[in-house]
Amino acid sequence: MQIRLDGKVAIVTGGSKGIGLGIARAFVEAGAQVMITSRKAEACAAAVAELGEGAHFEAGHVGREEDAERVVEATLERLGRIDVLVNNAATNPYAGPTIDVDRPRWDKTFETNLTAPMFWTQRVWRRFMKEHGGAVVNISSVGGLRTNPILGVYDVTKAAMIHLTKQLAAELAPRVRVNCLAPGLIRTDFARALWEGDKGNRVAASLPLRRLGEPEDIAAAALFLAADASSWVTGQTWAIEGGALVDFGRVT
Numbered sequence: 001m002q003i004r005l006d007g008k009v010a011i012v013t014g015g016s017k018g019i020g021l022g023i024a025r026a027f028v029e030a031g032a033q034v035m036i037t038s039r040k041a042e043a044c045a046a047a048v049a050e051l052g053e054g055a056h057f058e059a060g061h062v063g064r065e066e067d068a069e070r071v072v073e074a075t076l077e078r079l080g081r082i083d084v085l086v087n088n089a090a091t092n093p094y095a096g097p098t099i100d101v102d103r104p105r106w107d108k109t110f111e112t113n114l115t116a117p118m119f120w121t122q123r124v125w126r127r128f129m130k131e132h133g134g135a136v137v138n139i140s141s142v143g144g145l146r147t148n149p150i151l152g153v154y155d156v157t158k159a160a161m162i163h164l165t166k167q168l169a170a171e172l173a174p175r176v177r178v179n180c181l182a183p184g185l186i187r188t189d190f191a192r193a194l195w196e197g198d199k200g201n202r203v204a205a206s207l208p209l210r211r212l213g214e215p216e217d218i219a220a221a222a223l224f225l226a227a228d229a230s231s232w233v234t235g236q237t238w239a240i241e242g243g244a245l246v247d248f249g250r251v252t
């Protein structure tokens with residue numbers, strides 16, 4: 001079976017690089033029109049130039065309501081529909097024990113990683129999917145499934161995203177499916193501190209599948225969840241992590 005998105009339109013937040021760019025590339029190659037968005041217009045423009053026909057951009061900050069409105073309206077105006085929303089953009093401004101976090105960084109992490117995906121989904125539902133159907137793919141993290149000594153605040157937002165996925169899947173069925181991916185360590189700038197140099201080799205060696213993840217690993221799963229091939233799947237979280245969670249207790 002070929003997994004295709006011909007005739008479909010997708011929005012990918014944080015689509016200018018890393019996992020989001022990988023997802024945008026897979027979607028374009030599968031025949032979709034893809035609207036990528038991130039804060040930096042130049043980065044979006046470079047990504048669109050690289051992806052070629054089928055890729056479009058409208059820059060914006062996912063946490064700003066006016067930007068979300070502009071991106072969604074631009075997508076409808078220019079591409080006519082929104083069949084797929086990938087809530088991928090996220091931030092991690094704090095590393096340390098959760099108990100010591102300051103309020104501004106707690107709020108910022110929740111605003112970008114949880115509140116924004118909630119209200120992007122609401123907006124896309126109200127403007128298109130409620131009437132026409134669609135698929136939402138949330139990008140969480142294996143951190144949302146287990147504890148971590150320094151990434152607890154970020155991980156709490158990612159755990160909440162997993163429950164938000166289930167809740168919205170129940171509420172928006174049967175026309176709209178909502179699923180989630182929980183990546184393990186992927187070689188992007190976001191996680192560079194965790195994989196650069198020998199650290200990455202050690203993590204790779206500890207994983208059952210013996211290598212770190214690449215954006216393409218997540219993109220393949222996102223394509224399946226966005227496409228009709230997964231039309232009987234909703235509310236699920238799929239960990240794509242090289243086997244990290246089935247390892248004998250070692251931590252990445």
Ligand SMILES: NC(=O)c1ccc[n+]([C@@H]2O[C@H](COP(=O)([O-])OP(=O)(O)OC[C@H]3O[C@@H](n4cnc5c(N)ncnc54)[C@H](OP(=O)(O)O)[C@@H]3O)[C@@H](O)[C@H]2O)c1
Pocket residue numbers: 013014015016017018019020037038039040041043060061062063087088089090091112139140141142182183184185186187188189190191
């Ligand atoms: N890499 C990993 O190991 C890993 C593991 C588990 C989960 N994840 C998740 O995967 C997703 C993508 O991460 P990544 O590793 O691909 O990160 P990345 O390479 O740093 O890319 C992040 C993307 O999000 C955009 N972005 C960041 N903040 C934004 C905001 N406030 N508004 C709009 N766009 C914003 C960035 O562009 P601008 O700077 O132009 O805004 C960029 O396009 C995130 O949800 C992350 O939590 C990553």
